[in-house]
Amino acid sequence: MNTAMPTPAPTEIERLVKGIGIPPRPEVLTRLQKEIDSPNMSLSVVGQIINGDVALAASVMKVANSPAFGLSRKVSTVQQAIPVLGSRVLSSLVAGFALRSSINGPVRLDRFWDSSIRVAQLAARLTKEFRGVAADHAYTFGLFHDCGIAVLLQRFPDYRETLQLANADGDRSFTEVEEARHATHHAAIGCFLTRSWGLAEDISRATLIHHDLSIFAPDAETEDARCRSLISLAALSDCFVNAFMRMSEDASWLQIRPHVLQHLNVDESDFHDLREMAFDLLENV
Known part of the structure; x- marks a missing residue:
């Protein structure tokens, strides 16, 4: 299982977003x-x-x-x-x-926004089951953590193919696949956008590192450890929304799944109960 790419430094983030139109x-x-x-x-x-x-x-x-x-x-x-x-x-x-x-452009993003809103609302709801994350933070992160994908869909005509490859690649992280094809990735773009929009720093930091599995290590940086619950709730929400809308599990979820379940102290029985609750909520979003 991969441990993702090293978290980019500030100067590296600037390089990754250079030439990309950030709203x-x-x-x-x-x-x-x-x-x-x-x-x-x-x-x-x-x-x-x-x-x-x-x-x-x-x-x-x-x-x-x-x-x-x-x-x-x-x-x-x-x-x-x-x-x-x-x-x-x-x-x-x-x-x-x-x-x-x-974020407007030649590519229609209706499905992307629909999925993002469902993830955000479900992440906010899950804060009632797992203490330590405020509902507004979970909602904001759920909505913004993949916002760089929307930017890249407008920037690169072949980015949908990149999404398919990244969702199916079990050996590399999502961001590694993106950077190999486009010399940038959605996590860096999302981090830059949320910071420039004045959102909370933990939202920006978590957006940057949400594909970096090293944050779940016992010796993870303190500031990254604080983002674990935020990232875990969004990952769990992503999983349930994908299952609800597309009846699928992508490679990113399979990579992060054991870390999320361990961090949230969720066993298989709990997972299925949460999935049932999530589907009930998603029916009404």
Whole structure:
């Protein structure tokens, strides 16, 4: 079993993203993050920012009322959702909407976005079963950890073939297959994008290393060890979504599976129970 490529240094990340069109941080996300970070944050202003885009407001409401966040009551307006969800969750939802709106090009990504949203919502739901990761962080990471794939699908006409090869290669890591064909990989691109968009550093770091199996070693770097639960929940969610949508398991899951199950202390019986719960949730996403 491979242990993945060494985690790239900052200068190496810059090399890997050079020449790749990274979408700039959307204005609506900049305004929202600035207001949330203000010591005089106004819930009214936060609501105005979100309601300024009808499609954004509708997207926030849809996710807020989804089973992933398990609100005790349905909310019918953004203003109602703000105190119930909290500013951090709202920022995550807006970032997700902005991501989908920012990556446009000749290739349709409907299936990719559908899968990403399902993974994000399931990862958020799984935080109720496994403590230590906040639902908003799990949702954001679930949505963004593969965002570099969307960028590369627009950049390289033959990238779909790369995806097929990477999903089937049991000897090399996903990112090794990508870099051999395109001199870059989606983990570095996703890390660069999330940092430039002002997302939490653990989201960016976990995005960079989510194919690096060495993080599960006992002597893993402290900052990488902190990302293990985040990466594990996303990997488990990826597995369940793939099984639900495509009835398949890719090579990346088979490589990381024993590490994830050990880290989360999940045995085969637990795994099948979680899979059943996940399928019930995914039926309603």
